[in-house]
Amino acid sequence: MTALLPPAELARAAALLRAGELVAFPTETVYGLGGDAGNGRAVAGIFAAKGRPHFNPLICHYPDATAAFADVVADARARALAARFWPGPLTLVLPRRPDCRVDLLTGAGLETLAVRVPDHPLALALLRQAGVPVAAPSANRSGGVSPTTAAHVLEGLSGRIAAVLDGGPCGVGVESTVLDLSGAAPLLLRPGGVTLEAIEAVLGPVARVLPTAGATPRSPGQLLSHYAPALPVRRHATAMAADEALLAFGPPLPGAAITWNLSETGDLAEAAARLFAGLRWLDAEGARRGCRGIAAMPVPETGLGLAINDRLARAAAPRR
Numbered sequence: 129m130t131a132l133l134p135p136a137e138l139a140r141a142a143a144l145l146r147a148g149e150l151v152a153f154p155t156e157t158v159y160g161l162g163g164d165a166g167n168g169r170a171v172a173g174i175f176a177a178k179g180r181p182h183f184n185p186l187i188c189h190y191p192d193a194t195a196a197f198a199d200v201v202a203d204a205r206a207r208a209l210a211a212r213f214w215p216g217p218l219t220l221v222l223p224r225r226p227d228c229r230v231d232l233l234t235g236a237g238l239e240t241l242a243v244r245v246p247d248h249p250l251a252l253a254l255l256r257q258a259g260v261p262v263a264a265p266s267a268n269r270s271g272g273v274s275p276t277t278a279a280h281v282l283e284g285l286s287g288r289i290a291a292v293l294d295g296g297p298c299g300v301g302v303e304s305t306v307l308d309l310s311g312a313a314p315l316l317l318r319p320g321g322v323t324l325e326a327i328e329a330v331l332g333p334v335a336r337v338l339p340t341a342g343a344t345p346r347s348p349g350q351l352l353s354h355y356a357p358a359l360p361v362r363r364h365a366t367a368m369a370a371d372e373a374l375l376a377f378g379p380p381l382p383g384a385a386i387t388w389n390l391s392e393t394g395d396l397a398e399a400a401a402r403l404f405a406g407l408r409w410l411d412a413e414g415a416r417r418g419c420r421g422i423a424a425m426p427v428p429e430t431g432l433g434l435a436i437n438d439r440l441a442r443a444a445a446p447r448r
C-alpha cells in the first residue's frame with residue numbers, strides 16, 4: 129500500500145528512495161514520481177507505475193548545481209543559467225559525463241541527460257538526504273493530468289508506489305522549462321515555469337522546437353535515432369546464425385556467438401532495465417568478435433514490453 133507521509137517523515141522517504149522504492153514528492157512545479165536514477169530497476173519501475181508508453185527520457189533531480197554538474201558537462205551557458213534560475217523550474221539537457229552515475233534507462237539511452245534543481249524546501253531536503261540523483265517525471269498515470277497535491281497523486285498511483293511525501297499544493301503548477309544546451313545553439317524543447325524571455329535575457333536568442341516539427345530530430349522521446357547500434361538489429365529471432373550476437377529474453381536460443389539475456393525469468397521490468405546496457409555490450413563485444421549483427425528474441429507486447437519493443441523497432445529500423 130502507498131504510505132502518505134507528512135513532512136516529519138522525510139527521513140523515511142529518503143530511506144525508501146535509497147532502497148530503490150518509488151516515492152512521490154512535491155516540487156514547485158508538480159508532484160514528481162521519484163526513484164533512484166542510478167538504479168535501473170527503480171527507473172524501470174517509474175515507467176511501469178506511470179504506464180508510460182514509450183521510453184521518454186526522465187528528468188534527474190539534484191539538491192544543488194554542484195551535485196547536478198557531477199553527472200553532466202556544464203559549459204558557461206549552463207553555469208550562468210543555473211546561477212540565475214536554480215533552484216527553480218528550469219531543466220537543462222547536457223552531455224553525460226563519462227562517469228555519470230545515472231542509469232542509461234533514465235535518459236532513454238541518450239548521450240545527454242536532463243537535470244534540474246527544484247525550488248521546494250521539502251524536495252531539496254529529500255534530495256539531500258537521499259544522496260542519490262532522483263529521476264522524477266510527473267507523478268500521474270501516463271496521459272493523465274499532472275498532480276499538484278498529494279491527493280491527486282494517490283488518485284492515480286495508489287498501490288503502485290511506496291509512498292507520497294505530502295508537502296501541500298505545488299506553487300508553480302506547470303512543469304519545468306526544458307532547454308537543450310547539448311549543441312552549439314540553445315533549443316527550447318518545452319516551455320515551462322521559467323519564461324523564454326527570462327532565458328533569452330541571459331543567453332540571447334533561443335530557438336524553439338515545436339512539437340509539430342515532425343521530422344526535426346530534437347523532438348524528445350520520439351527521437352530514438354539518437355540511439356543506433358553500429359551492428360544491424362534483427363528482431364523476432366527464432367533461430368541463430370553462428371556469427372550473430374543474441375539479445376535474449378527468457379531461455380536463450382542455442383547457437384549464438386555471444387548472448388546478453390534481458391531477463392532469464394522473462395521479467396519485463398528487469399528486461400527494460402537491462403536493454404540499453406545489453407545493446408551497447410552486444411554492439412561492442414559483437415564488433416570485437418566479428419559478428420555481423422544482433423538478433424533479438426521476441427519480447428511480449430504487454431506492459432513494459434511495449435517500450436522495449438518500441439526501442440528494438442527503432443534500433444532495427446533502416447539507418448538514415
Ligand code: AMP
Binds near residue numbers: 185235265308
Ligand atoms: P516529463 O518527465 O513527463 O516531465 O517529461 C520530461 C521532458 O523532458 C520530456 O519532454 C522529455 O522528452 C524531455 N527530456 C528529458 N531528457 C531529455 C533529453 N536527454 N533530451 C531531450 N529531452 C529530454
Ligand code: MG
Binds near residue numbers: 265266274
Ligand atoms: Mg508528465
